[in-house]
Amino acid sequence: MPLPITAAVLLDGSDRLTLTDVLLDDPLDREVVVRTEHVGLCHSDVHYVEGSLGIDRPAVLGHEVAGIVEAVGAQVSRVRVGQRVVATVTPSCGQCPHCLAGRPTQCSRVAEVRARPRPRFALPDGTPVQALADMGAFGEAFLASEDSLAIVPDDVPSVVACLLGCCVTTGVGAVVHGAQVRSEDTVAVIGCGGVGIAALQGARLAGARRIVALDSQPAKLEVARRFGATDTLLSQGDPADVVRRLHDLVPGGVSHAIEAVGNPATAALAFDLLAPAGTATVLGLMPEGRTIGIPADALVYGDRRIQGAYMGANRFLSDVDMFVDHYRSGRLDLDGMVTEVLPFDQIDEGLRRMRDPGTIRVVLRVGAGAA
Known part of the structure; x- marks a missing residue:
């Protein structure tokens, strides 16, 4: 019935x-x-x-x-x-x-x-x-x-366990599986909502040496430092100026940029933040038909890449076990x-x-x- x-x-x-x-x-x-x-x-x-x-x-x-x-x-x-x-x-x-x-x-x-x-x-x-x-x-x-x-085990409260199904899976998964960040990497995360905060934590878990949080809202940048950002950057204004200021923090650009907003402009910004041979990973959902504009010379001459990572390219069943262990140890907040x-x-x-x-x-x- x-x-x-x-x-x-x-x-x-x-x-x-x-x-x-x-x-x-x-x-x-x-x-x-x-x-x-x-x-x-x-x-x-x-x-x-x-x-x-x-x-x-x-x-x-x-x-x-x-x-x-x-x-x-x-x-x-x-x-x-x-x-x-x-x-x-x-x-x-x-x-x-x-x-x-x-x-x-x-x-x-x-x-x-x-x-x-x-x-x-x-x-x-x-x-x-x-x-x-x-x-x-x-x-x-x-x-x-x-x-x-x-x-999930009984000692993981449902009030936090629910996050594992989307924002944590997407944000941490994008870093671990999609971008495959390593300890020598520098990472920029654009957008510090739930998915972006999870991506910051993923970069911290991966041991990235510099983690730059970007957002247009100063309040979100204050939050980002609590979750692994080593640096913060206000992303308001001319994108070229944002790129310049990022280069002041990380000369030459970052090896990985994670876009967690869902906007063609921020996806293009993620690509522009890259050092040569860097990878931009786009997570944010966009309406069907939207396009992302990137400079062809920076793509080809710089060996740069732009990729998607739908739902963080997660491996859900094994990822949840990983998240639970990191949560229990205090490494995943x-x-x-x-x-x-x-x-x-x-x-x-x-x-x-x-x-x-x-x-x-x-x-x-x-x-x-x-x-």
């Missing part, structure tokens, strides 16, 4: 989320019902609400989530009822050429992994409800493929990334507070017993 829950639904013609009753479908053979404990608010959620990223409506957004397994399908073998799990928007089959080559975020069978014959959510009148990333975590419970879930915890019914206020320069992550408390 479908499970009645409350979810925050993005309705047609609305620029806010509405708490309403929905029905969560029964799990298929390889699916898991997860009772939500905490869910993080991501800037991509803001983009969907505002309409700069498109999704069919009505829809349940949300993807940065931790919860407790409540029910499993007949063929689920890796997770069991009662375990705490975190979810990813990049499930993988583990069998296609990309997965076997260690690039699961580019799984060529991801559509098969996500496919199901009927909607995950429906309104009480039977109207189908879209689920963001085939998950839809802004609700009291959600359905996910077993391949989308990683188990998750607690400090949670700016504020709000009750679920204040979700719209939480999205508004995401625009505050001092905010890293707002987390919603959904489950009554969430830890």
